Amino acid sequence: MTRWITTLGATLLAEVGRLGRTGMFLGQTVLDSLTPPLKGERILRQTWFIGWKSMFVIALTGTFTGMVVALQGFPTLQRVGSEALLGPMVSLSLIRELGPVLTALMVTGRAGSAIAAEIGIMRNSEQLDALELMGLNPLRYVVVPNVLASVLALPVLTVVFDVIGLSYYPKWHGSLDDLKNNVTLLAKSYQQDIIIAEYSQLKKEVNNIAFNIPGDKGKGTCIWEPLSTWESIFDNEGKSKELINVYDEIRKEYLGR
Numbered sequence: 001m002t003r004w005i006t007t008l009g010a011t012l013l014a015e016v017g018r019l020g021r022t023g024m025f026l027g028q029t030v031l032d033s034l035t036p037p038l039k040g041e042r043i044l045r046q047t048w049f050i051g052w053k054s055m056f057v058i059a060l061t062g063t064f065t066g067m068v069v070a071l072q073g074f075p076t077l078q079r080v081g082s083e084a085l086l087g088p089m090v091s092l093s094l095i096r097e098l099g100p101v102l103t104a105l106m107v108t109g110r111a112g113s114a115i116a117a118e119i120g121i122m123r124n125s126e127q128l129d130a131l132e133l134m135g136l137n138p139l140r141y142v143v144v145p146n147v148l149a150s151v152l153a154l155p156v157l158t159v160v161f162d163v164i165g166l167s168y169y170p171k172w173h174g175s176l177d178d179l180k181n182n183v184t185l186l187a188k189s190y191q192q193d194i195i196i197a198e199y200s201q202l203k204k205e206v207n208n209i210a211f212n213i214p215g216d217k218g219k220g221t222c223i224w225e226p227l228s229t230w231e232s233i234f235d236n237e238g239k240s241k242e243l244i245n246v247y248d249e250i251r252k253e254y255l256g257r
Contacts, residue, residue: 025139029144032139032140033148038144038148039145042145046145046148050107050146051149051153054106054111054153055160057106057110061102063165063167065102066167069165070086070090077089090166091166094161099161099162103154103158111150122142180209184213191217193217193219196220196221197222203221203246207250
């Protein structure tokens with residue numbers, strides 16, 4: 001019984017000591033990070049290594065994360081008639097939770113492991129001892145640049161992850177068939193009139209879908225940004241272009257006047 005208590009106590013003391021050394025290491029790192037002069041060139045080099053060289057894995061992870069969240073969430077929202085909440089659901093999931101967490105994990109797996117291996121090799125080859133003999137602080141020379149580079153790179157990588165993850169909307173940026181199926185489903189589900197908004201290209205095709213929604217629920221369309229799109233119908237002085245004549249054709253065909 002006494003031996004078990006002794007073993008438990010030694011284990012707890014060892015863990016507490018490890019936590020204490022980690023806390024002291026972190027505190028000294030923060031203190032050195034706030035004390036000039038800093039190793040600017042090394043910080044920039046490590047920012048490039050941690051940030052830019054992690055861009056591919058972040059982009060790849062963000063792409064598939066956004067796809068999976070959207071594809072898995074849409075059928076569930078469809079059952080309760082809340083398809084319009086797919087965008088907010090994906091946005092909140094990525095921006096609040098998945099984006100920062102997965103970005104940190106990917107950077108840790110790619111850059112963190114490489115940095116840890118580099119420091120381990122420097123310790124085994126006595127390079128850290130050589131720095132001490134030359135009067136240099138190894139913590140300030142080796143650890144601080146990596147910490148500051150991570151502080152600079154991780155927020156940017158998180159934004160990249162979120163933007164790429166949010167760029168996949170399977171039911172919004174789809175084909176004309178997707179648009180037709182979606183508005184037909186909305187009309188059947190809610191029995192309300194529908195106006196298609198925020199579109200630019202394929203004006204005739206989109207209006208054809210809008211005015212042929214079953215049950216005569218389609219009431220027209222609303223163009224998106226008529227000045228700034230590549231198919232703008234007004235110039236910068238507010239004068240209409242020839243493209244506006246398309247709406248005369250649409251009016252005559254579907255409204256009969």
